[in-house]
Amino acid sequence: MEFARGSMLYLDDVSVSFDGFKAINGLSLMLAPGEMRAVIGPNGAGKTTMMDIITGKTRPDHGDVIFDQSIDLTRHDETDIARMGIGRKFQKPTVFETHTVADNLLLSLAGKRGVFETLLAQITGAEARRIEEILETIRLEERRDDLAADLSHGQKQWLEIGMLLAQDPKVLLVDEPAAGMTDAETMATADLLKRIAGEHTVMVVEHDMEFVRALGVKVTVLNEGSVLAEGSLDHVSADPHVIESYLGR
Amino acid sequence: MKADPLLDLKSKLFLALLVAAAIVVPMANLVAAPGSDFYLPSFAVALFGKYLTYALLALSVDLIWGYCGILSLGHGAFFALGGYAMGMHLMREIGPRGVYGDPVLPDFMVFLDWKELPWFWWGFDQFWFACLMVLLVPGGLAFVFGWLAFRSRVTGVYLSIITQAMTYALMLAFFRNDMGFGGNNGLTDFRDVLGFDLRSDATRAGLFVASAAALGLGYLLARRVTTSRAGKVLVSVRDAEARARFLGYRVEGYKLMVFTLSAMMAGVAGALYVPQVGIINPGEFSPANSIEIVIWVAVGGRGLLLGAVLGAILVNGAKTLLTGWVPEIWIFVLGLIFVLVTLFLPKGVLGAFGTLSWRSGGARRGASAQPAE
Structure with missing residues (x-):
């Protein structure tokens, strides 16, 4: 897998279709380690399907999906991929509503995942400290012992980002965090x-x-399942194809 | 952050009540003089013992449905399999005292003109072997069934339907005479267990105490699981299965663990049920039985453990009373109870009234019941 050298996430000529509809069509994309990338595109451009492919929920019909230069993600399922270090925030905030905020983070902390491990697990000092750190980062210290169901929409989004942090993944896929x-x-x-x-x-x-402007990072524009343009936000905003398919409307 | 203690106030109250019942009920039957105000007739001891086994069965269903969202409509099958395993031992215990006097073969085999004991009856003359099978047969079936179903990600109503199909298929199989389990008539005419006469009051009292102990241990085990971190994962799977997967939890492993454990608990309940009612037949596999268990849990309150216990005792108490007075209307009353509870008490009796008194104490329930799916 020489071609994926120097990348953290590498997608090449990936396609998937559902009942004849090509949701992803020859998509190629590369993220360097430590890079932050914004992906934009109109509804149905294949953004969520792309995340499904990376996280193992959907298997592509063909194409390469390589993680950390050497791991072929198409051979693994969601659980494996999550354990290898790819975390995902859903479009609709998805937290464990009947658990407290702190428990949501506890369950997300990297480490114990096996049935018998968790059956016997006692919370360690390191775990408790890490939870406090994350609570501070996501500004939910005050809500520590409240049920996640009682949080506002925005707070749930933050909690889910906090859960991603707790997993300490190498790659974070964040779907519409500001919705x-x-x-x-x-x-x-x-x-x-x-x-x-x-x-x-x-x-x-x-x-x-x-929001994308505030991030100030490289932008990839998706349309009809493939990359339409790539570059700074100003650069892609000026691209006539992008204006036609997305921004102009 | 305080971990949920294994023994909270409600648990202590419940266990104390169970111990009290295990002392008072046998005393009222064995010590009190017949005719006195404190005397409890023998049939009542067996009846209450039966309720306790039902409570354990309901507990096993609540463990998977209330905490992991697996709605099994075939749990009666595991109960019946545990019952058959115990029934087979009790049949072998009869020995040469059967109608046909064959020292090895149970009566129905002699009647069918079988010459020797089928291989799957071997070992059941040993009590310890039967006890092992009470756990292994339901547990093994649940493991294989669950492994296939959960790995293929069969969930929700589809899983419920195939559990119904499983118990229905087992019922049809056990009705056949050549299956070797007594066909239509099942297993009955038991004499004794471990040398104690099953018709004596003392044995019945002993079985009552054993049922109370099994319920107490089953409850503690369920508490141990549900208050652990694994229990939190189970609730997470119930509420947001995809999220749990994307956090790296192998969801099917958790489901398989709790489903197998639950089936074993149901098996133990069945094994204690059979000597107290004196018979096990394929009717126990009937799909309607399994649905009734779910109603007990819904009535008592799903996802609370004690709700299942309360529901099983309430509904079966009502059943005993009503079928005594006006047998024809019971099935309608059961349906009515289910509809009313679903409409007006979606959290069940304990969920509705239990929270009133405990809320004020500031206690927070980690895993509350969710509306039925």
């Missing part, structure tokens, strides 16, 4: 993601242009 947030929350979320990048490779899918 349903106020302007202030949106900007705070952009700050949070910028702090995370560097240690982690991050791919953010987002509709909100202000």
Whole structure:
């Protein structure tokens, strides 16, 4: 897998179709270690399907999906891929509503995953400290013992990002983190993601242009399952194809 | 962050009540003079013992349905298999005292003109072997069934339907005479267990105490699982299975563990049920039985453990009373109870009234019941 050298995530000529509809069509994309990338595109461009392929939920019809230069992700399922270090935040915030905020983070912490391990697990001091750190990062210290169901929409989004952090993955796939947030929350979320990048490779899918601008990173525009343009936000905004298919509408 | 203690106030109250029942009920039957106000007739001891085995069965269903969202509509099968394993031992215990006097073959085999004991009856003359089978047969079936179903990601209503199909298929199989389990009539005419006469009051009292102990141990085991971190994972699987997978939990492993454990608990309940009612037949596999168990849990309150126990005792108590007075209407009343509870008490009796008093104490339930799927 020489071709994937120097990449953290490498997709080459990936295609998948559902009942004849090509959701992803010859998609190629490469993320360097520590890079943060924003992915934009109109509805149905294949953004979520691309994340499904990377995380093992959907198997591509053909194409290479290589993680960390050597791991062929198409051969693994969601659980394996999550354990290898790819974390995912869903479009709709998905947290464990009947658990407390702290328990949500505890269950996400890297480490114990086996049935018998968790049956006997007692919380360690290191785990408790890590949970406190994350609670501080996502500004939910006050809500520690509240049920996740009682959080506001924006707080659930943050909790889910916190759960990703707890997993300490190499790659974070973040689907619409600012959806349903106020302007202030949106900007705070952009700050949070910028702090995370560097240690982690991050791919953010987002509709909100202000948010993408605040991230200030390289942008990939998807349309009809393949890459339409790539570059800075100003560069892709000026691209006539992009304007035609997405921004102009 | 405080870990949920294994023994909270409710658990202590329940276990104390169970110990009290295990002392009072046998005393009221054995010590109190017949005719006195404190005397409990023998049939009542066996009846209450039966309720306790039902409570254990309901507990096993709540463990998977309440905490992991697996709605099994075939749990009666595991109960019946445990019952058959014990019944086979009790048949072998009869020995030459059967109608045909054959020292080895049970009566129905002599009647069918079988010459020797089928291989799957070997070993059942030993009590310890039968006890082992009470755990291994239901557990083994649940493991194989669960491994196939969970690995293929069969969930929700589809899983419920195939569990119904499983118990129905077993019922049809056990009805056949050549299966070697007594066909239509099942196994009955038991004499004694471990040398104690099953018709004596003392043995019945002993079985009652054993049932109470099994329920107490089953409850502690279920508490141990549900208050552990694995229990939190189970609830996570119930509420957001995909999220649990993307966090790196092997969801099918957790489901398989709890499903197998639950089937073993149901098997133990069946094994204690059979000597107290004196018979096991294929009717126990009937799909309606399995649905009834789910109703007990729903009535008592899903996802609370004690709700299942309460529901099993309430519904079966009502069944005993009503079928005594007006037998024809029981099935309608059961349906009505289920509809009313679903409409007005979606969290069940314990969920609705239990939280009223405990909420004020500031206690937070980690895993609360969710509306039925």
